Amino acid sequence: MPVGTAGTVKAVHQRELKEDVKAQIILGNTYHLYLRPGLDILEKAGGLHAFNGWDRPILTDSGGYQVYSLAGTGRKINEEGVVFKSHIDGSVHTFTPENVMDIQRAIGADIIMAFDECTPYPCDFTYARKSMEMTHRWLTRCCNRFDSTEAKYGHGQTLFPIVQGSVYKDLRKQSAEFIASAGREGNAIGGLSVGEPAEIMYELTEVVCDILPKDKPRYLMGVGTPANILECISLGVDMFDCVMPTRNARNGMIFTTEGIINIRNEKWKDDMSPIDSGLGGHVSTFYSKAYLRHLVKSGEMLGAQIASIHNLTFYLWLVNSAREKIIDGSFASWKREMEKKLNQRL
């Protein structure tokens, strides 16, 4: 799911997202959209879909993580919710499970994330347990508010709860059981990809996926590199979001079917071959490595656009290929082959 934090997948038009990248769901962030452009504008437009013209599904993260990772030092968490200072103008705001449901209703997201505390890493068992228990109490408040309010723009909206428990297996099992018992249409795994070693992320993802219902999508938040994604697919994850394809594109890290290219490297200066002839899609075959290197080195906006579309196309190709291989029963062998290339620096 391409990340479109402030209502745009940076540097990419909606038409390119649909036609070239073939994205289905894109992400927005409650924290950012609430601060700018603000709910008054979004409601006047008829919701985010009407505002940015994306007529496929939108998932909004609930703000908990963004407040934890973005807002200034003025953040205070208590049972009621989170008081924070805007990173834009320092104004003080409060997010609670209830108002975050109302905000996401007003944004008009198709998939709304529960308001949780993304437990900081590392932390001790007691802190992790208390944080998880508060997230569970907040989930109950989210469900009560969500189930007693209506969608605003005529299309349905669904609420995904989020598993916490930090790096402690017992807490992760407890949280997965509690989240599964909420009986919502999909379930998310939070509190990972926050600095823990990949092996720990995989171990906890497996523990949680073994408990979450198999007939509902499992969404691992904030993950990850192509190799992380293939490994977590093998552990049972169905949905991912990550800023890597777009953020890394802007600094010249290009994912290709043969390996990773740092396009700023001198070696691509006169390489007139396509960015990635192994990948379908317009930009990957229409533009050369040398041209993309020139654009990125020159800081040209077209460089960010081409690199972002390419990397997103690669990510969607990777997960669509994984789905095809699962269906034809060749995923394990295909994954082993791909893993050799995914981390290879060209």
Ligand SMILES: Nc1nc(=O)c2cc3nc(NCCN4CCCCC4)[nH]c3cc2[nH]1
């Ligand atoms: N509501 C909510 N709860 C979470 O526990 C959570 C956990 C998350 N963990 C990440 N990791 C993002 C890591 N990302 C990797 C590429 C560079 C920028 C950071 N994003 C997350 C978003 C999250 N959202």
